[in-house]
Structure formats: C-alpha cells, structure tokens
Amino acid sequence: MADVSLREVLDGDLPILFEQQLDPDANRMAAFTVADPADHDAFVARWKRIRAGENVTVRTIVAGGEVAGSVLLWRDPDLPGPEVSYWLGKEHWGRGIGTAALAAFLGVVAERPLYGRCAADNRGSRRVLEKCGFAVRSEEVGFAPARGEEIAELLFELG
Numbered sequence: 001m002a003d004v005s006l007r008e009v010l011d012g013d014l015p016i017l018f019e020q021q022l023d024p025d026a027n028r029m030a031a032f033t034v035a036d037p038a039d040h041d042a043f044v045a046r047w048k049r050i051r052a053g054e055n056v057t058v059r060t061i062v063a064g065g066e067v068a069g070s071v072l073l074w075r076d077p078d079l080p081g082p083e084v085s086y087w088l089g090k091e092h093w094g095r096g097i098g099t100a101a102l103a104a105f106l107g108v109v110a111e112r113p114l115y116g117r118c119a120a121d122n123r124g125s126r127r128v129l130e131k132c133g134f135a136v137r138s139e140e141v142g143f144a145p146a147r148g149e150e151i152a153e154l155l156f157e158l159g
C-alpha cells in the first residue's frame with residue numbers, strides 16, 4: 001500500500017497545487033476542468049472558497065512526505081449526495097496513491113451516498129473509484145473545457 005496520508009490544506013500547499021493544475025496531460029485526462037487552468041487569480045479565488053466552504057471538505061494528499069495532490073468533497077445540488085474529486089501531480093501517478101487517498105478520504109467523510117464523476121475514457125480515475133467501491137450509475141454527455149468538445153462522462157455512486 002502506498003505511503004499516503006491526508007491533512008488540512010496549508011497556505012504553502014497552494015503553489016504546488018497550482019503547478020499540478022497546470023499540467024496539460026492531467027487536464028486532458030480530467031477533461032471537466034476549470035475554464036483556464038493558468039488563471040492564477042481564479043485559482044486563488046477558488047481555493048479561498050474551497051477552504052472557507054461550509055459545504056466542502058478538502059484535504060491535502062501527502063505521499064512520501066511530499067504534497068502529492070488534493071481530494072475534496074462538494075455538493076452538486078442536482079445530486080442526492082455530495083461528490084468527491086481528486087487531482088495528483090503527474091510525478092505521483094501510477095503508484096496507488098490516488099486509490100489510497102480516496103480510500104482514506106472515505107474514512108473522513110461519513111455521509112452516504114457519495115458520488116464521483118470522470119470522463120468515460122479516464123481509466124485511472126475510473127479504476128480509483130471502482131477500487132474504492134463506487135459503481136457506475138449513468139453515462140451523460142457534457143462539455144469538457146479541457147478538450148473543447150462534448151464527451152461522455154460517467155457518474156459513479158457509493159451507497
């Protein structure tokens with residue numbers, strides 16, 4: 001099992017999370033991203049809202065002593081339960097960190113059902129959700145800012 005822990009987000013994490021947000025491969029993979037990942041002002045405003053949010057739970061993912069990424073829970077009013085989301089720096093991919101981080105986060109958030117979404121072709125994210133017990137509930141088509149087109153997206157549920 002990967003050496004992964006979660007902790008509160010510190011101010012010093014934000015420059016690392018911003019660098020991770022800029023990665024073109026990660027953006028293509030996630031597809032349903034912020035409109036402009038390079039917009040630092042928008043990043044700062046978004047993370048201010050996330051860290052202050054009453055309806056958001058967020059943690060920094062630490063792996064091997066490094067800030068590997070973030071995992072968060074937020075509420076989409078169109079879903080009957082909150083939704084999880086996560087993002088790792090590319091140098092941390094493929095070592096079980098995403099799976100271990102989401103599994104640990106599921107111990108932090110007790111509410112069920114929980115939801116998760118990923119582009120239908122984001123196999124890494126799909127497997128992270130499946131390995132943590134989520135199952136596909138539906139497939140939709142939506143506009144993916146990082147790809148500039150409509151693509152298939154899967155909605156997952158953990159009951």
Ligand SMILES: CC(C)(COP(=O)(O)OP(=O)(O)OC[C@H]1O[C@@H](n2cnc3c(N)ncnc32)[C@H](O)[C@@H]1OP(=O)(O)O)[C@@H](O)C(=O)NCCC(=O)NCCS
Nearest residue numbers: 026030087088093094095096097098099118123124125127
């Ligand atoms: C998606 C993401 C979190 C996966 O994290 P990770 O730590 O690399 O995933 P893990 O190492 O825990 O691997 C989990 C499973 O996914 C598979 N996987 C991971 N990355 C993959 C990839 N790029 N292509 C195909 N399979 C992949 C692994 O093989 C493993 O499956 P298996 O056990 O069946 O072999 C990470 O790639 C990431 O942050 N990507 C950019 C942002 C993003 O897509 N976020 C999710 C938005 S919905």
